[in-house]
Amino acid sequence: MSATPPLPNKLPRPPGELEALKRAWKTPTGWRYLTTVNNTNIGRLYLGTALLFFLLAGVLALLMRLQLAVPNNTLLSASTYNQVFTMHGTVMMFLFAIPVVEAFAVYLLPNMLGARDLPFPRLSAYAFWAYAIGGLAFFCTLFFGLAPDGGWFMYPPLTGKQYSPGLGADFWLLGIGFIEISAIAGAIELIVGILFTRAPGMTLRKMPVFAWSMLVVGAMIVFAFPAVIAGTALLELERAYDWPFFIAERGGDPLLWQHLFWFFGHPEVYIIFLPAAGMVSTMLPSIAGTPLVGRGAVVASLLATGVISFALWAHHMFTAGLGLFSASLVSAASMLVAIPASVQVFAWIATLWRGAVRWSAPALFMLGFLCIFVLGGLTGVMVAVLPFDWQVHDTYFIVAHLHYVLIGGMLFPVFAGMYYWLPLLNGHRMSEPLARWVFGLMFGGFNLAFFPMHVTGLLGMPRRVYTYTSAMGWDGLNMASTIGAFVFAAGVLLFTVDMVRTLRKPERDKGNPWSAATLEWLPSEDYGTRSIPNVTSDDPLWEQPSLPEEVERGAHWLPGTATGLRETIITTADDARPWYVQVLPGDSWWPFVAAAGTAGFFLLLTVKMTVPAWLCGVAAVVAVVAWLWQTDKPPPLAMAQAAEGVSLPVGSAGRAWHSWWATIIMLVVDGAIFASFAFAYLHLSMKLEVCPPPGAVMAEPFWPALSAGLLLAGSGLMALASGAVRQPGGKQRGLRWLVAGALACMVGSFCCELLGQPLAPTRDAWSAAVAVIVAYQGLHVLLLMLVGPYLIARSAHRHLTPSSRATMDNCVLVWHYTTLQGLAAAFALHAAPAWMN
Structure with a gap:
């Protein structure tokens, strides 16, 4: 294993080297764009699709608020309302919240880590196309009366065959189980990429906090998501083949579903929050112009939150009859998890205090995030107290708490991230004057919509009711929530218009508009950076000011393509020493075909079209076999020159x-x-x-x-x-x-x-x-x-x-x-x- 050489290289680069690099990484155009596997292209597609699902779920939320605006409303029938609120929760949780943070990671992490791409680009492409095709087909069930109506948590026995005889529950079970498999594929890609494709010299201690957050989240997905996959399989077996796992009269137990679902469902809250927190910890130093205060403590709190979150799965089951001892342990863990989250909040406040904050759009949304998330955290501690939870469980107080945590803890940082990182797409920032209107409408509308729900819940309004009478005294509070929801939607609409306007501008050099310290702001093209940087500090663009110029002239690692193919450097997991050169697979139809075949298999099987379903399954298997056959080939070279006077093996074997x-x-x-x-x-x-x-x-x-x-x-x-x-x-x-x-x-x-x-x-x-x-x-x-x-x-x-x-x-x-x-x-x-x- 080679030690890191003294860089930058001084010798001029050979003619034609840059052109060969561009040829190897050229993005296909036209209909062949479907074959792209480059992380920047897949990340853009991921982000666009996730935001589309956010808008669609938002429309469903507005329909719900219109129905609840006044008593005895008949805008939506009971059955339609059940489908709408089920799809709203499902789309927000499964098709937006988790995919959007994975999309940011796929797009940002390779450049942030100084890599040319993630180590399995075709796996990223497969994960995206599976999610996009399966998610869009699942959403379209609304238009054919096939949408599920059992809530995004799908509790049996309500979702068993006896009470949900149609296909709606089957679409949820097979579709969501399949989409979770796609999320796991993305998590595996991110974990391996973070551990093994960091730039030489970027030790774990120097790794960006966002990368740390995604590493923790990837590990959480690996352990949490299998439970919901197993649960959906058991419930589908019960519905399709009468295997009575959840039917009490035949020895089953409906609580078994709750255990499996919430072992995934409550860690999922932190799977959504931690990437957003990592984004804030990455953006805030640039906005404040100073390094993050307590960086080591922030990373430790990410790890602690990930571990403690798995002790919280029964947080949603206090009224399910678990027993006082078990419920008390989970209650204690629910309070304990607030401590590492508080560490991060104090670190952010200290960073703002120490720095000189520029009140830009990202700063506004991060400040809004701090206010809303802290309020959500306080109500989270309240519902961790058993006697209080027994009073407010399944009321609108829980709806308010959920949205304060999820929208405050994830959506506001995501909007800050879009304002912050949008210049990476075409070099243009979004309008700052419009951003203030967007923030005002979203922040004000959010609090107007959801703060009254705390009071509505304390007054006894249960969740999931589609109407109510005026005698209950909830009229004014519900009307306020509906007005707030439309104000919030107006902010989202204004943001969407401004984003589209900005993306339509002609492309220009992105520069470094925020004077950021992280590597994603280095000059880059389809191939990433011209050469892979040699990192020597925690904040490389601040502490190595000549790095952009050195990287652009090819003075660092792997300035060209030694094999004529796509390549990146694999480094050791702990201290990021150069290990070997990895040849990356290029663009291919196989991931798209495999994803389409897999989605077709699950969806067609749901509607009992057995023969076409198995044909799709066979096509998926053939595509995966062809994809793997192409990928694992003997290396074209035994050794490749990675820097002046340094050669590395091409490929490796075993561990x-x-x-x-x-x-x-x-x-x-x-x-x-x-x-x-x-x-x-x-x-x-x-x-x-x-x-x-x-x-x-x-x-x-x-x-x-x-x-x-x-x-x-x-x-x-x-x-x-x-x-x-x-x-x-x-x-x-x-x-x-x-x-x-x-x-x-x-x-x-x-x-x-x-x-x-x-x-x-x-x-x-x-x-x-x-x-x-x-x-x-x-x-x-x-x-x-x-x-x-x-x-x-x-x-x-x-x-x-x-x-x-x-x-x-x-x-x-x-x-x-x-x-x-x-x-x-x-x-x-x-x-x-x-x-x-």
């Missing part, structure tokens, strides 16, 4: 390879989904007086023992196959037989599990929980039935070599994980019942 770590993270997600299914099984088992319930048949010990033996044998054969690839001139023919033998062992193990575990998932909830664990293991076996032939095909084409074995290393990880999951499933199904009794 040094970034895709190995991405596979590890993916398997953590996989394990969290399995753990959610196992939790459901144990939760339902503990509700039984006798486990297994009467009528259930337990397997003889022979079958699970044989299944476990075959699992271990298969993993052993794959370890031998991996060793054969690592040897120079390894026996490829023997490798193919080893892979085939390992696959036979895995299939045989699953057959033994089926023979040894009689399945009757429609009989009762416990049997359904057993069946879902077995089925999940079967899904992995099916995956390996694709992986095995794929490995054999790559071996036949001589693509598995000691220098190009990432496919083998990653597939071996998946294989070993499937073995561990199978052993854990066998223990849970065959040993746990005996232990419980």
